[in-house]
Amino acid sequence: MNLWLRLLLVVVAALRGRRLHPIAEASRIGFRVMPHDLDVSLHMNNGRYWTLMDLGRVDLMIRTGLWKAIRRHGWVPIVSAGKIRFRREMRAFRRFRLETRIVAWSEAWVVVEHRVVTRGRDGGEILSAIALVRAGLYDRREKAFVPVSRLFAEVGVPETAAPAMTPEVAAFIAAEDALRAAG
Numbered sequence: 001m002n003l004w005l006r007l008l009l010v011v012v013a014a015l016r017g018r019r020l021h022p023i024a025e026a027s028r029i030g031f032r033v034m035p036h037d038l039d040v041s042l043h044m045n046n047g048r049y050w051t052l053m054d055l056g057r058v059d060l061m062i063r064t065g066l067w068k069a070i071r072r073h074g075w076v077p078i079v080s081a082g083k084i085r086f087r088r089e090m091r092a093f094r095r096f097r098l099e100t101r102i103v104a105w106s107e108a109w110v111v112v113e114h115r116v117v118t119r120g121r122d123g124g125e126i127l128s129a130i131a132l133v134r135a136g137l138y139d140r141r142e143k144a145f146v147p148v149s150r151l152f153a154e155v156g157v158p159e160t161a162a163p164a165m166t167p168e169v170a171a172f173i174a175a176e177d178a179l180r181a182a183g
Helices: 002-016 046-064 066-073 148-154 167-182
Strands: 027-032 075-086 095-105 110-119 125-139
Touching: 002 027, 002 046, 027 046, 046 066, 046 075, 046 095, 046 110, 046 125, 066 075, 066 148, 075 167, 095 167, 110 167, 125 167
Parallel strands: none
Antiparallel strands: 027 095, 075 125, 095 110, 110 125
């Protein structure tokens, strides 16, 4: 039930929030680690990171206007791969911010970066976790992934060349391609 409440809160806030540019801006959502987020080691469960990152993508889709196109066309958001790096544990009641942004794309998919950021005792920011997700929108009627150029056109972004992939994004994509080729 608690996850449904978080989803509801994120959706309501996103609908009331300012519009984001899908390439130039990141979604930023504040959370707190709750007792139901903990595992037996009393820090945030690794699966909970992924669940909260889903909410970051929901916020990004709504605030960029993409969700309206998804509903209008009956498209389905699909995550095909993910990689996460845990850097610092997060214990109960710790406040953190989830930052979600599109960092790369090809013809049929985007790479979304999620950053989980907390504050240290000195007030400085601490990166607690970082993840990359490869995702696309699937059109069930066409039985194909929606071209990213169309996705951007739906939210009013002119056709834009993808930025050069950073080394970590390129390694992530290469690893995903190797896994797909393996079977």
